[in-house]
Every structure is written in structure tokens, then in C-alpha cells.
Amino acid sequence: MLTPIDSAVLRDLKQGNVVAFNILVATFESPLFRFFYCRDGNWHLAEELTAETFAQLVTSLPGMRGGTDQLRAYVFSTARHVRSRYHRQSPPQHTSIDSTVELSWSGETPSDKITQSETVTQLLRAVSQLDSNVRMVILLRYVEGFSIRELAESLDLPTGTIKSHLHRGKCRLKEILQEMGCEL
């Protein structure tokens, strides 16, 4: 779950304060990384896009309208634009999440976390079978704890569509997990 940023930190962020930006990075680096990784399935690209999103936020945050309630949606909306811009310049390659996760986790995870790594790989395999928009709605809602309104603002989708994606995603995820032999 994300740590909320209060209005004083937000004011400092808009003034370009380094300490405030360190708080922003600490709060959002993992959620943004998961957003990109679950979307494209490319570990290195996800890291690059996360860094690029923060670089973009340095420029754009001083002009942000709204308070702390809008910050999370603003950050993820920026992330979505950064990803779109990247893929306009270099079209996405179809990478399988499975192989990337195994590669990424094999070198960086300690041996006592292998089981956990396998669980994550299994989960990602299941989630990757969802439609990309449905997948993002499910992940942002149930992993990052977004509200319906935040989802609508971040993904630029109507709330009705978000609710429909949520329902469809949960049912589909249940089916996928049953096919994989897991019970929900």
C-alpha cells in the first residue's frame, strides 16, 4: 500500500525540493515499476520507464493542479504518457512475462526466496492472460489500492468501464487460476 504524501510535501514537490522528491521516489518507485512491468513484461524497460517518469515529474509537477488526493492519479497518468511516448518511438515487442521474470529473479533473489519467486511468477503468468486494460485495472485496484475514481483518472477511462473491467477481470482471473489448479 502506498504511503500518503501530505499537503506540505506536495507544496515542496511543486517548488522542486529535493527532499520532497526523495519521498515521492520512495513512495512511487515500486508501484510504477510494477505498473510498467505488468504492462510490458520487460524488466529493464520497466526500470527505464520508471526513471523516465520521475524525470518527467520533475518538469511537470510544479504545474500540477489539485491536492494530494489527485497526486497518485497524476503520477500514474504521467507514467501512462511516458509509456505511450516510448512506444510511439519504438513499437512494443511481444515479450513473455514468464521468461523475463525467471531471468530477472534468478540472479537477484536469494535462495530462501525462491518459493516466493515462483509464486510471483505463477501469479504473473495468470495475470498476463488478462486483457491489458483489464489487467491494469485489476493490478492497480488490488495491488496498489486505487479507488475507482483514481483508476478512471489514471487510465483515462470512464468509471463505468472501470467497474466492468473489474468484474470481468475478477471472473476471468478465477477461471485462469482454476485452470492452473489453484483455488480462490
Place this chain on the structure above:
Amino acid sequence: MSLEDNELPTEPSDESIRELLAPLLELQPSLEKQTEIRQLVATRLTESADKQTSSSTVRNLTARTLAALACTLLTGIGIGWMLRGMDHRIDDVTTTKSNDPASEKREADTNESENILIVAADDPQPSYYVTETYLCGVGTLSSNSGHIFQEKKQ
């Protein structure tokens, strides 16, 4: 139709989905990348601050240059206007003299003896004169010019 066919697919509860996906929270960028991100942000912030400072300096310089140019222009216009006003006053005096019948008569009378427009008697060259009427903001209304010859008195 069986009872099972009529049942809508039941969606799992939000809590169970949340618990199921919780291990995904372990996904995070490598420590090296986390350090890189912080360095990148610090660099961008410094660049942004420098850019803001330089752009404000340029803005100040531009404003001062523009103000100086405006002052020069206004001074120039003022001086030009003053000089033009002086010309008008001289021309007005001349026009009054040439248009006034009384003064014409006086001139004619004087011509017989001494004319103010006539050059000195010992000047061998004929005198040239121009009379113009200006109206402020419009320009020349009428113009009259000619040579004045002086009869040599025997």
C-alpha cells in the same frame, strides 16, 4: 435447463483477490536502479533550477533592453515633435503675412520703398522665397514660391 446453467458466474471477493495478488508487492526495481533513479531526479532538479535562474536573467535583461529602447524612441519622438512645432511657428508667421490683405497692401506699399523680403540692395543675386501653409496633422495646405527682384534705384 439445469439450475447450474442459469447461475451467473460468481466473482471472487475483493479481499480474496487482494490476498492472492499480495506477493506481487515484492516486485520492485533493483537496488542499483533505485540509486540511479534518485541520482537522475537530483540531476534533473538541479538542471531545472539552473534553467529557471538563467531564464529569469534573460527575462530581466530583455525587459531592461526593451525599456531602454522604448525610452530612446519616446525621447526621439519628443525631440522630433518639438522641432516640427518650431518650424510650424515660423511658417505660421510667414503665412499670416502672405494671406492677410492688409499686410499684402502694406507689403505692396513697402515694396515701393523697402521690402522685408527683398534682399539687401547690394546683393547681386535675386532673392527666392517660399510661403507654405501647414495644418497640424494634415500637412501642407498651400504653397507659394517665387523670385523677388529689386529694381535698382537710379
